[in-house]
Amino acid sequence: MKFLTTNFVTCAVKGCLSSLEAFPLKYEDCQLVQEETEYKPEFISHMLERLEWNAIVQVAKDLGNDSLPATKPEGLDPIMEDSQAVLKDLHTLLMETQIVEGKMSCRNCGHVYHIKNSIPNFLLPPHLC
Amino acid sequence: MSRPEQIAPPEVFYNDSESHKYTSSTRVQHIQAKMTLRALELLNLDTQDPHFILDLGCGSGLSGEILTEEGYNWVGMDISPSMLATGLDREVEGDLFLSDLGNGVPFRAGTFDAAISISAIQWLCNADTANVDPKKRTLTFFNTLYASLKRGGKFVAQFYPMNDSQTETILSCAKVAGFGGGLIIDDPESKRHKKYYLVLTAGMAERNI
Ligand SMILES: [Zn+2]
Numbered sequence: 001m002k003f004l005t006t007n008f009v010t011c012a013v014k015g016c017l018s019s020l021e022a023f024p025l026k027y028e029d030c031q032l033v034q035e036e037t038e039y040k041p042e043f044i045s046h047m048l049e050r051l052e053w054n055a056i057v058q059v060a061k062d063l064g065n066d067s068l069p070a071t072k073p074e075g076l077d078p079i080m081e082d083s084q085a086v087l088k089d090l091h092t093l094l095m096e097t098q099i100v101e102g103k104m105s106c107r108n109c110g111h112v113y114h115i116k117n118s119i120p121n122f123l124l125p126p127h128l129c
Numbered sequence: 130m131s132r133p134e135q136i137a138p139p140e141v142f143y144n145d146s147e148s149h150k151y152t153s154s155t156r157v158q159h160i161q162a163k164m165t166l167r168a169l170e171l172l173n174l175d176t177q178d179p180h181f182i183l184d185l186g187c188g189s190g191l192s193g194e195i196l197t198e199e200g201y202n203w204v205g206m207d208i209s210p211s212m213l214a215t216g217l218d219r220e221v222e223g224d225l226f227l228s229d230l231g232n233g234v235p236f237r238a239g240t241f242d243a244a245i246s247i248s249a250i251q252w253l254c255n256a257d258t259a260n261v262d263p264k265k266r267t268l269t270f271f272n273t274l275y276a277s278l279k280r281g282g283k284f285v286a287q288f289y290p291m292n293d294s295q296t297e298t299i300l301s302c303a304k305v306a307g308f309g310g311g312l313i314i315d316d317p318e319s320k321r322h323k324k325y326y327l328v329l330t331a332g333m334a335e336r337n338i
Binding site for chain 1: 179180181202204208214217224226228231232233235236237239240260269273279
């Protein structure tokens with residue numbers, strides 16, 4: 001699972017749908033790999049608008065990276081040269097950083113979702129649906 | 130031939146050998162590719178802009194590979210571990226989630242620009258055990274999908290309804306969830322080639338086209 005996806009996935013337990021605590025999930029015991037993918041600066045700047053930056057910083061911290069800026073980079077334009085370095089860094093973080101094994105848990109209900117072979121398991125026992 | 134939905138639940142039906150057989154059949158590949166391209170045509174996305182797409186019931190990623198070829202980034206969800214494992218073997222670009230569509234789409238509001246589903250949502254209408262309520266599952270699916278799409282985001286689903294009442298249930302749940310739109314039937318006169326596409330929009334787009 002790409003780092004990008006951590007900024008969108010929430011707890012699937014019914015009672016957590018409207019909880020502000022159910023996002024972002026908390027990441028523990030994660031094994032990461034860097035995997036090269038095609039650099040598409042337009043996609044990064046498209047997604048940047050809808051990123052919750054606080055959640056990006058929080059999840060990066062969970063994964064052992066304390067070096068992100070506290071505020072979201074703004075006004076990036078793929079055709080401007082000085083934007084390119086920032087977009088490239090974001091691409092490396094969001095698209096090329098993959099969680100291959102690990103646990104993510106909900107801060108509201110405590111449910112733990114396991115990631116195995118890069119695939120998060122969101123199947124729920126019947127009493128949580 | 131029996132329909133797979135009548136034999137067993139999807140995660141049981143698509144076991145390792147079925148997943149492999151399904152994915153490596155050139156006939157299946159051809160049909161799935163054709164239906165994915167048709168779904169994209171019905172989505173009618175602005176090709177100038179990048180898009181983040183959700184593929185519901187993504188299976189082994191046959192539809193996802195088309196999305197990648199067309200330049201889209203995507204996330205796929207499927208209930209069959211074997212299908213997803215086959216997708217991993219094929220090194221698909223999208224992120225894969227093991228999950229049951231009937232339990233909803235676990236993404237925060239406005240995550241996706243659009244969503245597609247190829248040959249999957251008819252499974253929602255199945256009650257494999259006595260305490261399963263297909264209507265409730267279908268409604269949960271559409272409610273959470275609606276939320277996960279940006280306003281004005283579209284959802285196109287090719288599906289195989291077993292009868293008219295399944296189609297009605299699906300359409301009415303989509304409407305209750307807030308979707309506008311309806312059904313498009315390709316080749317309605319042909320028993321073999323007839324295809325059902327649900328074409329829905331989540332609320333009004335920010336700008337009219
Ligand atoms: Zn929860």
